[in-house]
Amino acid sequence: MSRPARPRRRRDAARTVAYHVLRAVTADGAYANLELARQRSRLSAADAAFETELVAGTCRAMGTYDRVIERASGRRLGTLQPAVLDVLRLGTHQLLAMRVPAHAALATSVDLAALEVGERVAGLVNAVLRRVAAHDDQAWLDLLGADEDELGRLALTRSHPRWIVEAWSRVLPAAELDAALAANNVAPVPxxxxxxxxxxxxxxxxxxxxxxxxxxxxxxxxxxxxxxxxxxxxxxxxxxxxxxxxxxxxxxxxxxxxxxxxxxxxxxxxxxxxxxxxxxxxxxxxxxxxxxxxxxxxxxxxxxxxxxxxxxxxxxxxxxxxxxxxxxxxxxxxxxxxxxxxxxxxxxxxxxxxxxxxxxxxxxxxxxxxxxxxxxxxxxxxxxxxxxxxxxxxxxxxxxxxxxxxxxxxxxxxxxxxxxxxxxxxxxxxxxxxxxxxxxxxxxx
The missing domain is CATH 3.40.50.150 (Vaccinia Virus protein VP39)
Structure with missing residues (x-):
């Protein structure tokens, strides 16, 4: 009996570079802005803009996305291969925060995982991201924040560790705290x-x-x-x-x-x-x-x-x-x-x-x-x-x-x-x- 044909994988230039930038950030301690600048010349202007948003947005919301991934996978993050986790993070950002159709985010993430990590992880990436795609961003925030107090929900919504939110709450009026955290999520003009x-x-x-x-x-x-x-x-x-x-x-x-x-x-x-x-x-x-x-x-x-x-x-x-x-x-x-x-x-x-x-x-x-x-x-x-x-x-x-x-x-x-x-x-x-x-x-x- 002949073996099933191996899926034909498509390499997406912007997502591949974004993956390598994110790996440098998470595995090697690189700064995202410097690594983006170093690798941006490999892409067209349109792809570079997409890659910048993909990397910066993923880095910004990483802690929130990690909680989404844990819930969607039913596994602790430590049980996931770090390279696979970075693919899932990039896919989650596309599904929840970018104007990327769900089918495109899923297909390109599975291809990326197969090409960069190995065919054996393609099924896992597909299954987890399909569960992520079952809810939009607000639904995930509502689900994950159900048992949080006010500061915990704010930390989740504005993608900050709770300890930073608590520190800022010590020096800012309560009415300004949300706006201050939100401003951290807007890239400044040079x-x-x-x-x-x-x-x-x-x-x-x-x-x-x-x-x-x-x-x-x-x-x-x-x-x-x-x-x-x-x-x-x-x-x-x-x-x-x-x-x-x-x-x-x-x-x-x-x-x-x-x-x-x-x-x-x-x-x-x-x-x-x-x-x-x-x-x-x-x-x-x-x-x-x-x-x-x-x-x-x-x-x-x-x-x-x-x-x-x-x-x-x-x-x-x-x-x-x-x-x-x-x-x-x-x-x-x-x-x-x-x-x-x-x-x-x-x-x-x-x-x-x-x-x-x-x-x-x-x-x-x-x-x-x-x-x-x-x-x-x-x-x-x-x-x-x-x-x-x-x-x-x-x-x-x-x-x-x-x-x-x-x-x-x-x-x-x-x-x-x-x-x-x-x-x-x-x-x-x-x-x-x-x-x-x-x-x-x-x-x-």
């Missing part, structure tokens, strides 16, 4: 920034930023802008521009400025130009050598005099004499919960257990920043996270400083005051959720 003194905003060929005098919003490839290609401008969220601007506006003694944790160099490049306008120079310190090279590249267009200096140095073990600087930026490593719009996968990577190690490092770096600035000098403590454990709680432990009124230095930005601190939000300001505290070092003795 924002560009000029290097002060090297380029004008008009050269960016975009819509001027709302508050930063150095920024503009522009769709498309930033590298196509001559000023960016030449290093006279770069890519930087408006929130990052504003915290650097606030530090430059604070009254401080004369002397050089320090960027304590400079990599990859976006804030350094803006601060360097502002320092030059103040008649001084910036020193940009970065622990990791490869990131220090990125900083140096961001600063490459600045000429003498007062050309910025890049050094490889550990911010917890300063390589300079105490009190060497007039202003210090401490943009410390953090959970990155304020940049979930741009890195959708990071919400599922971070865990509450990450916080103790990070907050200990943040306190150490802030202490270095304070001793690095001369008396009456100013430290800007910055995080790209609104989590209170990384923001106000760290500042509360700082010694030998007076907290300044940071919102007063950004009077043009509405609804940014959190007491004496600045807290920006995607849903209010269209920026990353940047936190800023400005601290003046007290006189010694």
């Amino acid at each position: 924002t560009l920034v000029v290097r002060p003194g090297l380029a004008d905003v008009a050269e960016l060929d975009g819509v001027p930023a709302r508050w930063s005098p150095y920024g503009a919003h522009r769709e498309g490839d930033p590298g196509a802008v001559p000023a960016v290609a030449e290093g006279r401008a770069g890519v930087q969220d408006e929130g990052s521009q504003l915290v650097a601007l606030a530090l430059a506006r604070a009254e401080a003694p004369e002397g050089p400025w320090l960027d304590l944790c400079a990599g990859p160099g976006g804030k350094s490049a803006l601060l360097a130009g502002l320092a030059r306008q103040d008649g001084t120079r910036l020193v940009a310190a970065e622990l990791q050598e490869h990131r220090a090279r990125l900083v140096a590249d961001n600063l490459r267009a600045y000429p003498e005099p007062n050309r910025p200096v890049t050094i490889v140095a550990d911010g917890t073990r300063p390589a300079w004499v105490e009190g060497s600087f007039a202003r210090v930026l401490a943009d410390v490593p953090c959970t990155g919960l304020g940049a979930l719009r741009r890195r959708p996968e990071s919400r599922w990577r971070r865990q509450p257990s990450d916080l103790p190690g990070l907050t200990a490092l943040q306190r150490s770096l802030l202490a270095t920043a304070i001793t690095s600035v001369r008396p009456d000098g100013v430290v800007a403590y910055v995080t790209c996270s609104p989590h209170p454990d990384e923001t106000s709680a760290v500042v509360a432990d700082a010694e030998g400083v007076t907290v300044l009124d940071a919102p007063a230095l950004l009077p043009e930005v509405p609804d940014a005051a959190a007491g004496p601190f600045v807290q920006l939000w995607p849903h209010r300001h269209g920026t990353d959720a940047m936190f800023l505290a400005l601290l003046r070092r007290d006189p010694i003795g």
Whole structure:
């Protein structure tokens, strides 16, 4: 007896690339936005747009989709082969959140699984996704949220881990929480920034930023802008521009400025130009050598005099004499919960257990920043996270400083005051959720 003919499988270019990008994200810890940019050249413009939505949307809603897949398969995620799980995630996003006909999402997912993983898994993928397709997105949310409390349903609906929702609920009015989480699910328009003194905003060929005098919003490839290609401008969220601007506006003694944790160099490049306008120079310190090279590249267009200096140095073990600087930026490593719009996968990577190690490092770096600035000098403590454990709680432990009124230095930005601190939000300001505290070092003795 002859064996049944093997199904003829069709390879879809956009879905294949999306699968490889997602595998890089889930298996190798890659950043989705960087991996998308790296692989996008393999596709046509239309396929690249489809792939971007498929990958970004899947990464954004991964935790919710995993619960759908568990319910539809009747199996715990750990019993599914990781490569198969990624195919199911991509298929689930097409079925529940994209305008892809169910038959097309099913057929292409089964073909993808057979070609990339093996024919043996095709039946499983087909069966699970057919069960997923039995309900629309809202029906699945209703089903999975039936036994959840209000925060649990919100976490499920807005595709955030519950611990993040709980953290944000500590610092936002209850009426704004849903809007804040929803804003994390909308990819931002790229924002560009000029290097002060090297380029004008008009050269960016975009819509001027709302508050930063150095920024503009522009769709498309930033590298196509001559000023960016030449290093006279770069890519930087408006929130990052504003915290650097606030530090430059604070009254401080004369002397050089320090960027304590400079990599990859976006804030350094803006601060360097502002320092030059103040008649001084910036020193940009970065622990990791490869990131220090990125900083140096961001600063490459600045000429003498007062050309910025890049050094490889550990911010917890300063390589300079105490009190060497007039202003210090401490943009410390953090959970990155304020940049979930741009890195959708990071919400599922971070865990509450990450916080103790990070907050200990943040306190150490802030202490270095304070001793690095001369008396009456100013430290800007910055995080790209609104989590209170990384923001106000760290500042509360700082010694030998007076907290300044940071919102007063950004009077043009509405609804940014959190007491004496600045807290920006995607849903209010269209920026990353940047936190800023400005601290003046007290006189010694």
